[in-house]
Amino acid sequence: MKYIIDNDMHIHSYLSSCSNDPEQSTEAILSFAEENGIKTLCLTDHFWDDSVPGASEWYKPQDFAHISRALPLPQAKGIRFLFGCEADLDKFRTLGLSKERISEFDFIVISTTHFHMKGFTLHDEEIKSPETRAKAWVERLDSVFAMDLPFHKISLAHLACRLIAPTREELLKTLSLIPEAELVRVFRKAAELGVAIELNSSDMNFEDCEADIILRPFRIAKQCGCKFCLGSDAHHPQQLSDALPRFSRAIDLLGLSENDKFVI
Ligand SMILES: [Zn+2]
Numbered sequence: 110m111k112y113i114i115d116n117d118m119h120i121h122s123y124l125s126s127c128s129n130d131p132e133q134s135t136e137a138i139l140s141f142a143e144e145n146g147i148k149t150l151c152l153t154d155h156f157w158d159d160s161v162p163g164a165s166e167w168y169k170p171q172d173f174a175h176i177s178r179a180l181p182l183p184q185a186k187g188i189r190f191l192f193g194c195e196a197d198l199d200k201f202r203t204l205g206l207s208k209e210r211i212s213e214f215d216f217i218v219i220s221t222t223h224f225h226m227k228g229f230t231l232h233d234e235e236i237k238s239p240e241t242r243a244k245a246w247v248e249r250l251d252s253v254f255a256m257d258l259p260f261h262k263i264s265l266a267h268l269a270c271r272l273i274a275p276t277r278e279e280l281l282k283t284l285s286l287i288p289e290a291e292l293v294r295v296f297r298k299a300a301e302l303g304v305a306i307e308l309n310s311s312d313m314n315f316e317d318c319e320a321d322i323i324l325r326p327f328r329i330a331k332q333c334g335c336k337f338c339l340g341s342d343a344h345h346p347q348q349l350s351d352a353l354p355r356f357s358r359a360i361d362l363l364g365l366s367e368n369d370k371f372v373i
């Protein structure tokens with residue numbers, strides 16, 4: 110059976126400073142889920158654990174006291190509204206999430222592709238060219254895989270993210286430069302660990318002529334046995350609904366079935 114769009118595991122509220130939209134409330138998010146057949150959803154505001162040194166100025170206010178203001182989450186019959194976060198990896202490959210804190214979250218989105226955070230997520234030499242960006246893309250995933258984490262409640266966010274490179278052209282070049290053998294290696298590891306691969310709404314908003322390049326990592330992930338979850342990455346209410354046709358197209362192009370679904 111074809112993959113049913115019944116989950117959204119990457120949603121921001123107004124508590125993410127890049128949203129700051131009073132309309133993006135947990136009540137509004139839950140109403141959207143009720144009206145659109147979303148059975149499992151997760152709130153994932155940007156987070157850097159204050160017990161992990163090294164937060165950037167942007168991340169400092171996104172601590173647990175701040176994002177947990179969303180609790181308790183509203184609930185509705187037949188829907189699971191989970192509490193999670195979007196965690197990041199700095200240039201020293203330190204995850205901004207302590208062992209003690211992990212149990213506070215139902216689910217964790219890990220971003221390895223926020224390449225735009227100059228001086229924080231990557232060393233200057235790592236963003237010199239599409240070649241170095243492609244290498245960093247692989248190495249940052251390897252760093253996550255080497256951590257002792259509960260991968261059964263973790264997803265890898267936006268692996269074809271526009272933030273990987275300053276222009277569309279360079280993004281496509283970067284993704285093309287990741288060797289096939291490396292993709293097979295990392296996604297075999299991902300499948301073995303049971304970490305979810307996210308189909309991110311923004312990543313899936315591509316031109317037809319870009320499909321081969323953007324979808325290549327995801328096709329290989331599928332072949333390697335990875336499981337997929339959906340992520341609108343909505344910061345505003347409109348982005349929750351914009352995601353649905355993009356998910357649908359990506360599911361068709363990748364030929365995803367219910368067997369390919371990540372279940373938490
Ligand atoms: Zn992100």
Ligand SMILES: [Zn+2]
Binds near residue numbers: 119121195342
């Ligand atoms: Zn996000």
